[in-house]
Amino acid sequence: MGTERVRTDRLGLLLDQFDCAREQARVRLTGLGDAEYLWEPVPGCWSIRRRGEATTPRAFGPGEWVLDQGAPDIPASEYAEVARQAAGGMTVAKIAEDWSVSVERVEEVLRHTGPALPDDSPVTTIAWRLAHLHFCFAGQWEWTFGERRTDPKLLVDFTPEAGPALERFWSLLDRWRDSVAALTDEQLDTVGLSQYPYGSDPDDPYAAVLWGTNLEFIHHMAEIGVLRDLWAASGAIHG
The missing domain is CATH 1.20.120.450 (dinb family like domain)
Incomplete structure (x- = not known):
């Protein structure tokens, strides 16, 4: 260009x-x-x-x-995005609604530490x-x-x-x-x-x-x- x-x-x-x-x-x-x-x-x-x-x-x-x-579900490639949503002030309930998953699934993602998991998409x-x-x-x-x-x-x-x-x-x-x-x-x-x-x-x-x-x-x-x-x-x- x-x-x-x-x-x-x-x-x-x-x-x-x-x-x-x-x-x-x-x-x-x-x-x-x-x-x-x-x-x-x-x-x-x-x-x-x-x-x-x-x-x-x-x-x-x-x-x-x-x-x-x-x-x-929330694929592993989106774990960082979920963390950004939480850090930006979104509640766990709103994040769950956003991804059409349970609150428990969002909490599981937010608890994840260490290297990103491989996606199985x-x-x-x-x-x-x-x-x-x-x-x-x-x-x-x-x-x-x-x-x-x-x-x-x-x-x-x-x-x-x-x-x-x-x-x-x-x-x-x-x-x-x-x-x-x-x-x-x-x-x-x-x-x-x-x-x-x-x-x-x-x-x-x-x-x-x-x-x-x-x-x-x-x-x-x-x-x-x-x-x-x-x-x-x-x-x-x-x-």
């Missing part, structure tokens, strides 16, 4: 980061086909499935295809990761810039076809980007500008919410990139 394009204001930095990640994602996802999109590299993957074939306890979606979701398919991002961006747009009425779990009609999924996803990101670009400094500092019901958005300044949204986009796209590399390298198996 040339220096003439660099912005140093808060919104500019966040937008430039998002734009660069989106450009890289578009290149990385070029040529994605249905078989690769749904590829399950190991047994027990989470993916999108027909409603009657879902095996996870909280799979959701408004249509025929649903997104796998397991029982609520399931491997997820490209379809799952894209659908997860789509669900998050759609929900956060609705509960920040929209009517703040529709449950995020009812906003995305998941599809087993890579082409339509990507077309809808890029369109959503364009809408998201346009809305974010119009924010004022006062809105960036507003606590509760987003009322997204899953997570801590209502308790955070919106600049912090945007930072977290960028991070979610970047890290899931990096995971998708690795899955595409593995698919290409294992062509002899599935080809």
